[in-house]
Amino acid sequence: MLDVKDILKQLHENGIAVIDGYIPLPKLEQMQRCFDRHLAHPQFNTWTGYQQNERWRLLIENLLTLSPAFLYPIKQDDLMDICREYIGERFQVTEVRGWKTIRTTRNFHGWHNDAWYDVNQCKEPPPQLKLGVYLTDVDSGEFAYVEQSHQQKLPPSHWNIGQVKGMNLPIRHVTGKAGTAFLFDTSGIHRQNCPVLTSRNVVFYNFHDPAFPIQSLDKDYDRYAPLLLNAAFLKGLTKEHERILGFGDERYFEDGFIPKQRYPALHNLVKVGLFTRLLGQDCQQLFNRVAVKIF
Template identity: 45%
Template sequence: MTVTEITAALERDGIAPLPRLIAPEALAGLQAAFSGALRRPSFNTWIGFEQNEKWRLLVENLLALHPACLELALHPLVAGAVREYVGPEVALTEARGWRTIRTTRNFHGWHADAWHAPEVTTAPREVKLAVYLSDVESGHFAYLAGTHRQRGAARHWGPADVAPLMHRERAMRGPAGTAFLFDTAGVHRQTTPCLSPRDVMFFNFHDPAVPIQAEDVAHGRYQPLLLNAGYLPPLTAEQAAILGFGRARAQPEAGMVGRPALRRYPWLHDAMAAGLWARLEWQEVARMARQGRRFAARRLARLIPGVARPSSGAARPAKEAHS
């Protein structure tokens, strides 16, 4: 498969299946790293998953997770196709994945993605690279070929809207490692039911100079990418450009790294933070009480001869200090 063939498929259908992009051993390492991030939710210093809804566990900042993610984002077929299809100023603007838990709930209907500000009238292109990390037979990605050409306002599509178009459906089933590119202006969805957990990664490519919609600014989407310097290979100028090196953002006032102050469940975050604070305060009170008892016992031993000095007990291993 060539870059020209992939670009032609995107132009014609809006979706282009890809050959396997990484070796089996790299895929196995990536699967292990992704599963590790899914063991528990992010909290305090633990970098795990975020959860904004019941059915999906979200893993952010994939380029800091495993070097295979960089290999996928910079693969010559991917980089060449997105440059040809989106334009020479294209860059990777987001790298995230999630696990869809087993469910029969129809929670993710047909839609076209909204991302750019409504005043942008030139209909800029956006492409996502999707990569499965688990075998996917149910709960697969589906796309209505050709709907990317409509370039209308992004919205959700009901059953009556898609019924005349179902003959165009492209069902993307496949084993772990299955990869495809798609134009996000086309109508797509995750199908239901999802009979086994589905792990998938999405790499988002568009021109970062295009203003994004206010909702995505508020939610901290499309920020400068987090990278693990140890994973970076020697980069060409073109690869550095794809990763957004030195690229100005259209929203410099929102150019922070990390999640924004806006949270979906602020009371839950506050409750967890309060619980951690209470635990640490209790530990400090207990430490001071122990010190006070030892001090009082030493003073008493000096004042009253014959009173045994306090024992410090068994030696405790020193704890590593956090700076």
């Protein structure tokens, strides 16, 4: 059981709370197996796998379609109580995705606080929490958070090391074993540290109130669209679980919407390659039929 009052106190004061050994071993192993299988190849055509939009990280979307183990945190009433108290009664889980960071010494992921809401319609950052769960042991390339920076209600931006040092605030480095979880206010300044000496797998759960308007960039790529869920996993849910998962909530839904492509020229090149392969296959079948008739 989580100490709800203590974690809320840490969140309000520092913006982050770390929960060692949060995921039970059977659930953790189930998550790890599923995650590793989907890291075997990129998502393409009939394959399901990872997506990639930067060199050093592989992205796995829609984890709630892949294994019931990923529902575990959402079914924990104490964690949901924390989200309810911190965000408000109308909070929902709006995203569940995971990343593999490849080994690198490149400082590719700098200090930032999350951009997700429409800054033109919100006077200050709306409350948003993320729960990170390590699926691998992490002693480098760890999550780092500038404690108390969330109290400044800064607009979303990127921050250089000089600006961070100038704040004269403590930095929390979250290292730990697989199964370690950390809950943080995304308006605080954070990053993935470098170097990454061992590949790191992590899952992130995003919680906010969908009543707040999201930025146009996230609309273009259909981020925070209604969660994709696997019907096989949805037994034993309470009405409150269903509400948290967004059952029947159409605010982020757009009928027939097609997300913006990140690499349209590359996608078209791959389509040509696939068409060429299928055309060759079709020609071979035609040749075989003709050869049978002749001989």
